[in-house]
Amino acid sequence: MKELLADSPYVPEGFRRWFEAARKTGYAQVERVPLDSVQGWDCGPDAPALTHRSGRFFSVEGLRTSHSRGAVPCWDQPIINQPETGILGILVRWTDGVLHCLVQAKAEPGNINGIQLSPTVQATRSNFTGVHRGKSVPYLAYFQNAPADRVIVDVRQSEQASWFLRKRNRNMIVETHEDIAATEGFRWLPVAEVLGLLRIDDLVGMDLRSVLACLPVADAQHSTRNITRTITRTGVPRGPVTTAQIRSWLTAARSEIEVRTEQVPLAELEGWRRGPTAITHESGRFFDVIGVRVRASGREVREWAQPMIAAHGTGVVAFLTTRFDGELHVLVHQRVEPGFVDVVELGPTVQCTERNYDQLPPAARPLFLDDVLKAPADRILLDVTLSDEGGRLFRTRSRHLLVETDQRPDHPDFRWMTPAQLSALLRHSHYVNMQARSLLACLHALRAPAVPVPTPGQGATRT
Template identity: 55%
Template structure:
């Protein structure tokens, strides 16, 4: 794939609406770059305007699963996207917008699509989930895992890989793409478990589940019958209350009427130099449904930081989630990680707008590296975002840093799993971290594959630190 920067004015097939300045495709499909007016009375930043991508169609993100000797394998694709920072990434079996798989681009058919549109196997996961609420307006995709019993050959560019190996590779920077991460998060512990006596849970001859340490803690924490700091009904009532009281008002605004944004040099930028730019690219690709095209993209300024604080409560791992409002969310508020931000953007904002636990996370990373359980930079969706990356962290704590805070709650890992069976509870960043936590279950207390360990990944570090975690008991 060859990607070349291109001024927005030179995008073939796209045009600027003469009345609004919105960037649209001549087919009327794909997506539109529009303006959004956002008002949040009483907040540190009570109002702003911004460009946002409006893609009012649900695509399919699907992974095929088969079992070989009881071990789950996934059909993965090595797929390049114009926004990828370093070439192809590990991608789902199917990753397609509705415009693409209905042939609006007049390209080749999407491989394996029929196995998801009319599943012939056992559907293990099928749920609509949101995407980045700061950059997409009410975007959602259908997240699916379908288990096939028949033999499905791997086409060129595809390979069957063990689920455990895919989870290990989450520790390698910029390798497993965002769409794989969100789908894996939706796969239940039961359906993702091997039953070969080597990689199962307790009671199945599992070396991970029987020897104590972090792996046993994770296995226990994904058990739906395990304890929790708050009951699930209490959590749902709390979230409903937040959604009912948070006042976020959004309305479409012509792109040429945004305050603080300017269009020059072939791009749209904020006057502060922060946040993100809207840029254009020309793409030439081999092996895609379409071999060449142009498009607008969002290019963030700087690398973001996304972190969960975690701790065991009564022997069950809990994560501190934040009920976070974003202008593009379908239901206004979704559960987000403890910290989710681009730190550099807060140089332009009031001090009280800064995420409340950002400094605590950064200080722990600097001074107590042994408490960092996961730390990897991962890319976001490369089809719409250019070189968008976040540093994903899981950081251990012994205490609740915000007791009684109305916007934060501790959720057990099995409660997060349960919410993922439903739409619009956990945002895309939280789903990535949940997939990474599940990967720690596979790597803790075991020997990680040589290629992964050589990269200095979290799995190898967790294997060395597994003895630090108690098998039973309260907060360590």
């Protein structure tokens, strides 16, 4: 990480110094422990679900899913159940005509590299109501009591619905006119600078990417500077299909596809085994449920233990891109995941972990996966590996790809859309899944300028 920050043209010197200092004071020391020794949790071998003794936070439960159109029509799995709506909030202000946002360098137990950039507020209801009996959440009041005319974004969005059961977070962007100081571990950064940092592996956390994707975009052709200056304007989507047609296409799928889920005891999950330290799939694929003990700084609580999900292998999330009449479009997919609130959401062209398909039927292999993985280097617009949510997922990450293509695939489960159309749908809940939001933030990053390299005698770039 240190070398990447030093060598990248997208990392201003001032940010690099601040982040390196934050890494010295912020940490999350994580030790894997057997599940039945996770303190404060009921995780015994015969427990029907892994639950916290307070009855709050989250649980890991068994889920049986059937899918009327799936290549695999029925499967069992553990899943995280957290029936709370958390807050993911970014505080923004204008400084010298430039939109800035308040971010934090946050230590999470599942983070690669210890700390990553997070929103101003990233908290579950259990956190901000004090169930953990720890410190209060900084800056929370700006989001709980925000005046209506200061709220730029306020919408509930899904979590990663393959691992979270109907989990939603309130994604918020709130503008302030106050001169609010950045406390330890926080920093005001230009939005364009944060978008540029998305080009660095495992630096910008998933929750920050989710909220950045919800930033209103007036037009997909605008530069990053224009995106931030037109933050309150509404774009007019254009393209092969209208936004109304996309919504109708999605509504039809939600009406026709049947997805049934049934919560079952963990011990009854077909194909899963409870070992001495973890819950694993008998194939050695997919993911494990593990236990960890954590010591952290810069958190509301300094020590705790919990179960986590640890995926096998690095995922792939990708948009195929093309241009219609000179305008950029991305190929979206109707995704069905067991944890969605409403059956289907729009996802990337490709969203998978390739090794998981070794033992599945050939029909289950994702369409366009080979187009993405075998793309010539000159057709790859962006290739960066970014971490998933670090509070419940242990060192789980996905390779993010934006790949140009001259193909015009015609498939009933896929549609071409402009980034502006996706952005318009993000003003509503449960249309665009987490992985597609992450890629949309990466699309914004393509327009973020590199940091000018100072010539001798000019000094460091201002941050």
